[in-house]
Amino acid sequence: MSDVVRIARLGAQGDGIAEGEDLYVPFSLPGDTVRVRRFGSRAWPERVIDPAPDRVTPPCPHFTRCGGCALQHASGATVATWKTDTLRTTLGARGLVGVEIRPIVTTPPGSRRRITVAGRRTKKGVQVGFHSRGDVTVVPVEACPVAEPALVAVLDRLEELVRKGASRKGELRITLTLSPAGIDAAVTEAKDLSGPEMALLAGTATRAGLARLSWNGEVAVTISPPVQVFGRARVVPPPGGFLQPTLAGEHALLAAARDAVGPAARIADLFSGSGTFALALADEAEILALECEGPAIEALEAGWRGCPGLKTVRAIRRDLFNRPLRPAEMKGLDAAIMNPTRAGARAQAEQIAAGGPQRIAYVSCNPATFARDAQLLVEGGYALDWVQPVDQFRWSPHLELVGAFSRR
Numbered sequence: 001m002s003d004v005v006r007i008a009r010l011g012a013q014g015d016g017i018a019e020g021e022d023l024y025v026p027f028s029l030p031g032d033t034v035r036v037r038r039f040g041s042r043a044w045p046e047r048v049i050d051p052a053p054d055r056v057t058p059p060c061p062h063f064t065r066c067g068g069c070a071l072q073h074a075s076g077a078t079v080a081t082w083k084t085d086t087l088r089t090t091l092g093a094r095g096l097v098g099v100e101i102r103p104i105v106t107t108p109p110g111s112r113r114r115i116t117v118a119g120r121r122t123k124k125g126v127q128v129g130f131h132s133r134g135d136v137t138v139v140p141v142e143a144c145p146v147a148e149p150a151l152v153a154v155l156d157r158l159e160e161l162v163r164k165g166a167s168r169k170g171e172l173r174i175t176l177t178l179s180p181a182g183i184d185a186a187v188t189e190a191k192d193l194s195g196p197e198m199a200l201l202a203g204t205a206t207r208a209g210l211a212r213l214s215w216n217g218e219v220a221v222t223i224s225p226p227v228q229v230f231g232r233a234r235v236v237p238p239p240g241g242f243l244q245p246t247l248a249g250e251h252a253l254l255a256a257a258r259d260a261v262g263p264a265a266r267i268a269d270l271f272s273g274s275g276t277f278a279l280a281l282a283d284e285a286e287i288l289a290l291e292c293e294g295p296a297i298e299a300l301e302a303g304w305r306g307c308p309g310l311k312t313v314r315a316i317r318r319d320l321f322n323r324p325l326r327p328a329e330m331k332g333l334d335a336a337i338m339n340p341t342r343a344g345a346r347a348q349a350e351q352i353a354a355g356g357p358q359r360i361a362y363v364s365c366n367p368a369t370f371a372r373d374a375q376l377l378v379e380g381g382y383a384l385d386w387v388q389p390v391d392q393f394r395w396s397p398h399l400e401l402v403g404a405f406s407r408r
Helices: 076-092 149-153 159-165 195-208 247-261 294-305 346-355 367-379
Strands: 002-010 016-018 033-039 042-050 114-122 125-131 138-140 171-179 182-188 210-215 218-222 228-230 233-235 266-270 286-291 313-317 335-338 359-364 382-391 400-407
Touching: 002 042, 076 367, 076 382, 114 138, 114 159, 125 159, 149 171, 159 171, 159 182, 159 195, 195 210, 195 218, 233 294, 247 335, 247 359, 247 382, 247 400, 286 294, 294 313, 335 346, 346 367, 359 367, 367 382, 367 400
Parallel strands: 182 210, 266 286, 266 335, 286 313, 335 359
Antiparallel strands: 002 016, 002 033, 033 042, 114 125, 114 171, 125 138, 171 182, 210 218, 228 233, 359 400, 382 400
């Protein structure tokens, strides 16, 4: 059914919500008058009759088809205000009101150094691209205003990988990470290859211009080690290992974390990954780094050993979700950094609340689980001094942040 609605506000996923009803309209903005076609509680915008004043022309020709972005039609100021207001509301729902929220840091277009694309074999050939909105259709892309241009340029050279690894009934995933040495490609959900087939991947990687290629977690060929630089240390992360999606975002998060922990001499880096924070802060402080992924811890330790002059870094493999660091183990620490997955760190937050160090920097990619854990810390005697939002996922609903806590 076709209808005309006026948009009142944005929902949590960036969809417009119509005045007077819970009707969700993608690619619309507060103040838009839109002709829509209804499908239950959702609608598809057929035409914007009267646009909102902050509506802009989307910079990407694939916008609305590619599922990666939700808000390219909104001005930068509109997105920044919406994300900040959403963060404030999320904190308020946990009783965290009156918290200082610093001005949001938004990373520039064309700066995403890590993307994941899908690859499919079809009757007509091969598709490599991003999923479309709401389904598994693969949208081939010739341009992407979010990603580093070098990552987009390599997409049409990945078809050989898809032919080797994708079945006709499924798809594989290729995570591309830009390093100073070139592109690190990690293929997952692919068919297992025989020894001779794995050996032939060296030629495939060379033809695609890759620095390293891994296949279902196993390094197939390294043409040039895909080193990442954390502080003064040089680290080769494991295949598909976690890395902040933009260099500018990493620097913003690191600056906020450094501000939050202050002049601490002994810091625990909890959920440390390959050392983004630990190695950068080891210039000034002794670090206890804990991470559940063995290859990440090994990469961190190798990076530290290869950088003389850093203070001591103890790198320990430990599952902090099931074995959180306890108060007795935190004695002697001046501060801690937490950087968990989107699930948050409830168990670890409970232990810190029971007896953690004076200062905490909580780095989060999920404001909802951050607010839940922050409530636990506040109830345990900490003050949430400020929050620094960082928008690394430009034009998406996602938001990262650093929260600074001090024990009262």
